[in-house]
Amino acid sequence: MVPPEHPLSATEKVQNLILESADFEDFMNELARFSAHQVAGGGEDALCGITLLRDRKAATIGWSSDSAREVDEIQYSLSQGPCLTAAKEEREVHVPDLFEENRWGPDYASAVASHGLRSVLSLPFNLQGDAKAALNLYSDVPRKFDEGATAKARGFTREISQALRLAVRFSLHTDSAANLRATLQSRTIIDIAIGIVMAQNRCSQEAAVSILTEASSNSNTKLRDIAKSLVDSVGGAGTRTHFQEPGQLQADQSA
Numbered sequence: 001m002v003p004p005e006h007p008l009s010a011t012e013k014v015q016n017l018i019l020e021s022a023d024f025e026d027f028m029n030e031l032a033r034f035s036a037h038q039v040a041g042g043g044e045d046a047l048c049g050i051t052l053l054r055d056r057k058a059a060t061i062g063w064s065s066d067s068a069r070e071v072d073e074i075q076y077s078l079s080q081g082p083c084l085t086a087a088k089e090e091r092e093v094h095v096p097d098l099f100e101e102n103r104w105g106p107d108y109a110s111a112v113a114s115h116g117l118r119s120v121l122s123l124p125f126n127l128q129g130d131a132k133a134a135l136n137l138y139s140d141v142p143r144k145f146d147e148g149a150t151a152k153a154r155g156f157t158r159e160i161s162q163a164l165r166l167a168v169r170f171s172l173h174t175d176s177a178a179n180l181r182a183t184l185q186s187r188t189i190i191d192i193a194i195g196i197v198m199a200q201n202r203c204s205q206e207a208a209v210s211i212l213t214e215a216s217s218n219s220n221t222k223l224r225d226i227a228k229s230l231v232d233s234v235g236g237a238g239t240r241t242h243f244q245e246p247g248q249l250q251a252d253q254s255a
Contacts, residue, residue, distance in 0.1 A: 010038060010156055014163040027167060028062030031160075036064045039137055039153040047071065047117070047138040051083045052168065054131040058084060059187055061133075061168075067115060070216070070223045071138055074111045077190055077209045080104045086122035087134035094150065095120035097142040107206040111213045112138070121145040123153055126161040131168055186224045193227035196234055 008016070014031065021027035028050060036048035047068035052061045058076045063069040075081025081104050082093040095101050098113040098120065112120070117138045125133040135157050137145065145153070190212075197208035212230075216223045 010159045011163060014160045024167065024170075025061075029064070030062075031164070032062040032064040032068065035135055035156065035160075036137065038156055039135075039149065046144070049083070049136040049138075050164075051087050051122075051134045051136060052131060053084075053087045053133065057187070058087075066222060068136075068138065071112050071115055071117065072136060073187070073190060073223055074209065074213060075104070075108060076187060077194055077212075078104065078108055078206060081108050082120050082122040083134045083136040086124045086136075087132045090124040090126075090132065092124070092150070092154065093120075093122040094145060096145075099142070105206065107210055111210060114213065114217050116140050118142040119144045121150060121153060123157045125157060125164050127165045127168065129165070129169075133164060133168070189231055190224055190227040193230045196230055 013034065017027055017030050017034065021030055032048040032050055035050075036046045039046070039048075046064075048062075048064040049060045049068040049072040050062035051072060052059055060069045060072040060076075063072070072083060075084055082095055085091070086093045095109075096119055098109045098118050101109040117140055119139045119142055121137045123135050125135065127133055135153070137153065139145070193212060194205060194208045197203070197211050198205060201208070201211065203211075212223060212226055215221075216226045219226070
């Protein structure tokens with residue numbers, strides 16, 4: 001009688017994801033979906049994003065859905081929030097209910113809650129280098145991440161840190177690094193759009209972020225698409241980001 005195969009550990013499953021993924025971005029998105037499923041009891045009511053901090057830039061390098069990426073980008077625009085705190089300070093951050101949260105000011109909590117979300121859990125990865133990262137979990141259920149769910153997420157994050165560390169390290173030495181640059185380009189467009197709204201409305205950075213996120217929510221349009229439309233309307237022929245080589249913008253437009 002052939003003995004039954006033992007269940008794969010989280011590390012073994014992540015290693016399989018690496019082997020089966022087409023590129024770095026594909027692996028990171030699969031990892032985010034896998035993380036949501038593993039940590040949130042099936043993942044049906046949870047979103048997951050993976051934040052990477054490198055060279056003083058923050059970007060979501062893996063997301064379980066577009067909504068997960070968009071709510072991550074809200075805190076990048078404000079330069080504060082649970083996933084940034086978790087990554088920078090390498091500590092766990094729990095938001096039981098966004099309706100009762102004020103650690104990062106009212107703008108962060110209200111902007112994320114406007115996406116129908118109520119609770120957040122962010123946990124740091126151990127990358128052992130200049131880069132830092134955090135796993136960000138969001139749920140539309142208040143107090144979703146109780147002690148049991150948090151302990152499970154903590155153990156899962158610790159278990160897969162080495163796989164993520166290797167994936168990030170390898171990506172920086174291959175063509176897959178272009179995926180990271182593309183994500184940072186998106187962040188630059190959003191930052192420029194925030195500046196335009198501040199100038200047009202003579203308002204604060206926080207108010208400008210709220211205006212953009214409200215426009216995104218009301219029109220059911222991705223935040224980066226709203227930002228790009230605004231920047232293009234002001235700049236005319238398009239905008240060069242810090243991550244494009246001279247002449248690249250012209251080549252992209254003529255393609």
